Amino acid sequence: AQSVAQPEDQVNVAEGNPLTVKCTYSVSGNPYLFWYVQYPNRGLQFLLKYITGDNLVKGSYGFEAEFNKSQTSFHLKKPSALVSDSALYFCAVSSNSGGYQKVTFGTGTKLQVIP
């Protein structure tokens, strides 16, 4: 079984400061890792993904994430937070074993950027 853990329910950061949203995962085989963002009453928007290759993945809106195989982590980062980044962030994992793309989501982390 695959699982995702987001240990922080909420992260508060001052505007202009760097932010990190933590994620660890567990999956059989090679992981496919994703970050999605959700604004109130909206669906999920794709931010970035790790499939293979460089451990540092760059995505939309200046976000990036670092894949760490030994720590089974995929933390989301941004060098300088904006108030508009305030939203709910979900980490997700999938494995393509058997061609079945079942995605498991973490519980979400609410990011609050303080002006």
Add this chain to the structure above:
Amino acid sequence: GAVVSQHPSWVICKSGTSVKIECRSLDFQATTMFWYRQFPKQSLMLMATSNEGSKATYEQGVEKDKFLINHASLTLSTLTVTSAHPEDSSFYICSAPTGGGRGQFFGPGTRLTVL
């Protein structure tokens, strides 16, 4: 890029009625679509996998007679909440895989409120 749409975006109904939610892939074909349910301030829970031309695969604990899924074509899947009750009120989101384990395209979600 690929887009997934949902209709309606918000529906309010009386207890005991049935509600149909449509999920469409707008510029690509999807033999598989996923239906998720999201409770307030909680993660997305996979309800079922919709398969074009065959029966849906339901996750453990999801009542298949309650949540009817029909994947009528390569671009349309429907979720019907039968005999809805207030506890069925939730945010329902569908998604379609991009292929190759590279994540999914999510619809904007449908908010169901059962009075």
